[in-house]
Amino acid sequence: MENPRIAVIGAGLMGTGIAQVILEAGFHVSLVDVSADQLENSKGKIYSFLNRKVEKGEIDKEYVNSCIERFTTFNSFESVTDTEFVIEAVPERLELKKQIFKKLDEVINQNAIFISNTSGLSISDIASVTNRPEQVIGMHFFFPVPKMGLVEIIKGVLTSDFVYDKVKKLSEQIGKNAVDAPNYPGFLVNRVLVPMINEAIYCVMEGAKPEDVDAAMKLGANHPMGPIQLADFVGLDTLLATMQGLYEGFRDSKYRPCPLLINLVEGGQLGRKTGRGFYTYK
Known part of the structure; x- marks a missing residue:
């Protein structure tokens, strides 16, 4: 799919940065968080960053407007059920991530690819709570996301080659260099x-x-x-x-x-x- 819809779960520093990078690459992005205040804060940061790029002459106002049109925020997973990719960016706690993935698995369409931004937790363990472990993969971004050019891609024991290829292509489309990392604590970096x-x-x-x-x-x-x-x-x-x-x-x-x-x-x-x-x- 050339221009898939992407949902980012978690509007903290990492989620905000991930959403911004994907938005600037031309995709439709939905940012999901239980906190309305956090979503507003995240939206403000993204728009402020885009406007600074306008001032520097890196992009024009028309492009900022197109980004705004492609960006939505929600408080529930049920609002993004038809997304093609889900990128989880919640705090680095295994049980929290597993809880999130279990709930996502219940409400998101069965063809969606689930991606965790974990910096070192087991993708296989996270995937084990879903009914689609072959569609779960790791994509570790680095802070600050808009400036760092690397992502680590981590396959779980059941992650399919098809899903790996789709995520590798997505990495390229959003301007990141991807390296394959083993599914062991800490990955590579x-x-x-x-x-x-x-x-x-x-x-x-x-x-x-x-x-x-x-x-x-x-x-x-x-x-x-x-x-x-x-x-x-x-x-x-x-x-x-x-x-x-x-x-x-x-x-x-x-x-x-x-x-x-x-x-x-x-x-x-x-x-x-x-x-x-x-x-x-x-």
């Missing part, structure tokens, strides 16, 4: 990146200054952002949850979360979003 950040936090715990660790990796490894800065940017709670997922999934001590990371999260110092993590933000 987080499995490599998060333990590196965790090790950097161990260095801080053992006496290194955060700014020295960041300078070492920026100047010595040519990283655009230091690992401690990146930890604060991502959110220390998110980082900890990912490390815990890796640790529990592989049962390997190399994925053990650093005690300093645990302490900061328990103390509510989560990075930029709380104004304080390893660094202090105004």
Whole structure:
């Protein structure tokens, strides 16, 4: 189908970014969330971003109007039953995602492809609560979605090749480069990146200054952002949850979360979003 209807479930940061990218690619997008306030906030962010692109001369007002015509918001799954693709972007909790997919399976047409934006949870486990596991697949976007060019595509044990091909094509149509990732905790990027950040936090715990660790990796490894800065940017709670997922999934001590990371999260110092993590933000 050349121009399928796509529903995005969850109007948080990731859902908003995903909806925007798909909308800009010319598709019809329905954003679904139980919170009317969250939907309005998401809509405002998307329109504001599009208008900034008009000011920069990247798109014209006519195209913004066409995006608005192709964008709808709803509070219930029943409002998007005829969609071709459903992209779930709710918080990274397995039981919540399984609950969402079970409900979607009950009300969405049987031909729809279900996609999870999980950053590391098992696609096979998520798919197991549906009656269409062969139509469930992972498509992991990266934050901020409009700027990051990568998506990881993850097949569950029963995902069909047909569904994989459709999602690979969709990735290309929305301007993303897709890589195949194994259905194991962390997939590719987080499995490599998060333990590196965790090790950097161990260095801080053992006496290194955060700014020295960041300078070492920026100047010595040519990283655009230091690992401690990146930890604060991502959110220390998110980082900890990912490390815990890796640790529990592989049962390997190399994925053990650093005690300093645990302490900061328990103390509510989560990075930029709380104004304080390893660094202090105004």
